[in-house]
Amino acid sequence: MDGRVTISELEKVYGEGPERTKAIDDLSFDVEGGEFVSVVGPSGCGKSTLLYLIAGFLDTTSGTIAVDGEPISGPGTDRGVVFQDYALFPWRTVFENVTYGLEESGVPKEERQTTAQKYIDLVDLDGFEDKYPKELSGGMKQRVGIARTLAYEPKILLMDEPFGALDQPLREALQDQLIDIWDDLGKTIVFITHDVEEAVYLSERVLIMTRHPGTKKTVTEIDLDRSGSREDIVTSDAFAQYKNAVWKSLHEETQTEVTL
Amino acid sequence: MGHATSQRIETLPAPLQGIVQTIFDWIPLGILVVLWEFASGTFVAESILPPPTIVLSRIVELIVTGDVFSHLFISLFRITVGLGLSILVGVLLGIGMARSKPVENFFDIFLSMTYPIPKTALVPLAILWLGVGTETAILIVFLACLLPVVLNAYNAANDVNQSLVWAAQMMGTSERAMLFKVVFPATIPEIMTGIRQAVPIAFVALVSAELIASNQGMGYLILTSGQIGNYPRMFANIVIISAVAFVAVRGFEEARNRVLVWT
Numbered sequence: 001m002d003g004r005v006t007i008s009e010l011e012k013v014y015g016e017g018p019e020r021t022k023a024i025d026d027l028s029f030d031v032e033g034g035e036f037v038s039v040v041g042p043s044g045c046g047k048s049t050l051l052y053l054i055a056g057f058l059d060t061t062s063g064t065i066a067v068d069g070e071p072i073s074g075p076g077t078d079r080g081v082v083f084q085d086y087a088l089f090p091w092r093t094v095f096e097n098v099t100y101g102l103e104e105s106g107v108p109k110e111e112r113q114t115t116a117q118k119y120i121d122l123v124d125l126d127g128f129e130d131k132y133p134k135e136l137s138g139g140m141k142q143r144v145g146i147a148r149t150l151a152y153e154p155k156i157l158l159m160d161e162p163f164g165a166l167d168q169p170l171r172e173a174l175q176d177q178l179i180d181i182w183d184d185l186g187k188t189i190v191f192i193t194h195d196v197e198e199a200v201y202l203s204e205r206v207l208i209m210t211r212h213p214g215t216k217k218t219v220t221e222i223d224l225d226r227s228g229s230r231e232d233i234v235t236s237d238a239f240a241q242y243k244n245a246v247w248k249s250l251h252e253e254t255q256t257e258v259t260l
Numbered sequence: 261m262g263h264a265t266s267q268r269i270e271t272l273p274a275p276l277q278g279i280v281q282t283i284f285d286w287i288p289l290g291i292l293v294v295l296w297e298f299a300s301g302t303f304v305a306e307s308i309l310p311p312p313t314i315v316l317s318r319i320v321e322l323i324v325t326g327d328v329f330s331h332l333f334i335s336l337f338r339i340t341v342g343l344g345l346s347i348l349v350g351v352l353l354g355i356g357m358a359r360s361k362p363v364e365n366f367f368d369i370f371l372s373m374t375y376p377i378p379k380t381a382l383v384p385l386a387i388l389w390l391g392v393g394t395e396t397a398i399l400i401v402f403l404a405c406l407l408p409v410v411l412n413a414y415n416a417a418n419d420v421n422q423s424l425v426w427a428a429q430m431m432g433t434s435e436r437a438m439l440f441k442v443v444f445p446a447t448i449p450e451i452m453t454g455i456r457q458a459v460p461i462a463f464v465a466l467v468s469a470e471l472i473a474s475n476q477g478m479g480y481l482i483l484t485s486g487q488i489g490n491y492p493r494m495f496a497n498i499v500i501i502s503a504v505a506f507v508a509v510r511g512f513e514e515a516r517n518r519v520l521v522w523t
Contacts (some may be wrong), residue, residue, distance in 0.1 A: 057426045073430040087423035091445045091522045102430035132522040152431055 001033030002068055003078075003155035003188035005054060010063035011051055023049045027063075031190060033155075035184055038191045038226045040198035041209030041217075041248065044046060045249035047192045049160050050214065053080050054190060067156065077105060080154035084161045086141040088133040094120065094144050095129040101152030115233045121149040122181065139170040143177075150181070156188040163198070175202055196250060200224075200242045201234065208246060218249050277330065310492040318496035328401035328481070328500060335466060335501070338394055339508075342401025343455075343462045350406050351451055354413025355443060363458040379404035380468040387473045397477065405458035412454030416447040422478040449523050452516045457513050463505040 008225060012024040023046040031037050041047045053067055054059045056075040065069045080101075088097050098116040107115070120126055123143035133141055142162055149157065163171040173223055182189055193199050199206045200222055210217045222242050229233060233239055269277050269284075293312050300311035322339040324326040357364040379400055420443050428442045470479025478501040484495035 015436065052426075055426070055430060075431070077432050080431065081426065083423045083432050085421075086423065089424065089427075089442070089445070091448070100428070104428075104432040128505065134522065147509055148427075149430075154430075196474070204485040 001186070002211045003033040005156060005188065005190065006064075006069070006187070008063065008064050008066075009231065010050075010053065012053060012058065012063045013061040013152075014048065015037065022213040026055070026203055027209075027215045029207060029216055029219075031188055033068075033188055034186045035083055035205065036189045036191065036203045037203070037205045037207060038193055038203040039207045039209060040196060040199050040250055041191060041214060042211040043194065044249070045209040045211050045253070046214030047209055048160055049190050050209075051081070051160050051190065054156075055158050055212050055225040060072060077101070077152055078154055079156045079158055080149035082142070082145050082149050082159040082162045084164055086133070086138075086145045088141055088144055088148070090133050093130050093132055094125060094136070095131070095143055096104075098148045098151045100148065116147075116151055117141050119151045122150070123147045123177065123183075124134040126227075139166050139174060140165070142174065146178070146181070150185070150187075154187070158189065159189065159191045161192050161194065164193070164195075171198070172230065178202065200239060200246055206246050208249045208253075215252065220246055220249070262410045273300055276461070279401070283288065298445050299421040310495055314492045315495040315499060318492045319499060322496055322500070324494070328497070330502070331477050331481045332504065334394070335470065335479070338470075338477065339401055339462050339466050341382060341392050345398070345404050346409055346458060346462075347451075347455060348407035349402075350409025350454065351413050351447075353406075354410040354415075354451075355417040355447060355456075356442040357410075357414050357445065360416030371407065374403075375407060380472075385417045386469075392473045392475065394476075396473045397466055400469040401462050401465045408457040409451070409454040412450040412457070412488075414449055416450030417443055418444045425476075436460060441442055451518055456509075456512060456516065460505060463501065463508070465493065465503060498514060 005175075007021060007027060007029045008025040009023070010024055010071070013020060013022050015021055020208045027050070033171065049058065052062055054072075056072050056079070066072065067076075070077075089100065089196065092100065093115060098120055099112045102112040102115060104209045108136075117126075117129075120129060123138065123146055125143055128136065128140065130221065133144065136144065145162070163174050178189075179202065191199070205224055206220045206222060208220065209215065220242065224238055224242070225234060269280050272280060297313065298328070300306050324338045338363055353363075353367060357367055360465060368523065377512050383396065383400055386399050390396045390399060423439060423444055428438060433441050461496070466477070467479040467482070470477040471483050472479075474480045482494055482497045482501070485497060
């Protein structure tokens with residue numbers, strides 16, 4: 001399946017001389033095509049840096065990132081980012097935000113409109129097409145963000161704590177919506193979060209990163225029976241065990257932070 | 261006080277609220293006019309402070325005879341061209357400086373040096389180069405309005421949210437197209453703020469330039485009325501240009517609010 005991300009011996013250094021800090025050190029990790037992987041780690045572990053490196057917004061210091069075997073060089077429409085701060089264009093309506101990527105790829109107007117409408121409907125925003133971002137709540141803005149990124153049909157979704165600013169019920173609703181979208185569209189998803197429960201609930205694998213410089217600490221496979229409701233899943237023993245395992249591993253890192 | 265008033269206004273039916281608020285807004289001016297009428301001929305000699313009633317009759321006279329219009333139009337023409345040029349150059353320069361280090365380095369020193377100079381101090385120099393008349397007035401208006409436009413555009417273009425640029429990049433926007441697709445639209449609210457600051461400055465600069473270096477325009481009319489001792493006519497012209505400036509500012513604010521529905 002398309003959308004495989006291969007990260008080899010990745011290193012990212014910010015600044016020079018005495019300002020020099022290593023954000024990511026010797027990280028190798030593969031994400032399979034169509035897989036849902038969450039990345040958790042203590043704050044400052046470089047998880048957002050990792051996401052922006054995969055997106056191509058930042059240059060690697062050494063090592064490579066490849067998509068389906070092709071090393072990346074800068075941003076590309078095969079990858080789509082969903083930003084923590086939504087990053088919607090405030091001067092464009094919901095509809096115009098969602099069509100932006102299609103305009104840039106030269107899709108004809110009529111096709112743009114059908115495609116945009118399809119994804120607006122998918123995130124339950126029909127009726128809000130002509131609203132400006134400032135008229136929307138945080139949860140609605142992030143749904144526009146998701147629709148905008150899905151609309152130009154990237155193979156890989158890169159999500160940077162997309163639900164971090166939302167309250168619990170809304171987070172849960174959007175998590176379930178995201179799972180439905182993932183089931184329907186079969187995208188590769190790399191999902192950054194600091195919320196262990198969110199990571200376990202959503203993903204097939206959780207990558208736990210070490211604290212500063214960030215590198216791979218452990219990878220936990222999450223093999224949950226997801227056929228039931230949210231309540232069935234989060235109250236199951238298996239869910240609790242996975243959550244504990246990830247939490248313990250992460251906690252060791254935050255402990256180091258405190259003793260330092 | 262204001263609070264108490266607005267609370268009482270809120271108890272009125274909606275269409276009346278606006279009217280009542282407008283009346284409240286104009287009360288201070290009304291008080292001033294009444295005091296002026298009273299002071300003229302009592303505390304201050306009528307010859308140097310003509311009462312508002314006489315000034316008003318001169319305003320009507322200036323409008324009915326049409327004497328004022330040729331001067332008013334030439335003044336408005338100078339303002340429009342000077343301000344228009346300052347917006348065009350200011351936006352290009354501001355965004356250019358924010359996006360390109362060489363452009364910033366080149367122009368920064370000029371802007372820093374000219375910033376504290378009152379632009380009207382350059383009128384004599386402008387006369388030397390351009391003579392007495394429209395070109396000089398336009399140049400002074402242009403120079404006076406340039407800085408607020410440049411600075412607002414520059415700061416805003418420097419502060420464009422990085423995630424907006426990244427979002428456009430990931431959807432295929434090239435570095436070149438980024439200017440028009442993201443940087444410019446993101447900068448529009450601050451450009452509007454710069455223009456809002458520049459409009460009253462334009463009137464100040466224009467009238468100052470016309471007082472010194474013109475044979476036409478409202479500034480010229482004010483000066484010559486004073487020189488021949490026709491103070492009611494001088495006051496009438498001052499009131500006319502003030503009213504026009506006021507309408508220009510309010511009109512611009514209205515237009516800005518319509519353009520910026522998304523902010």
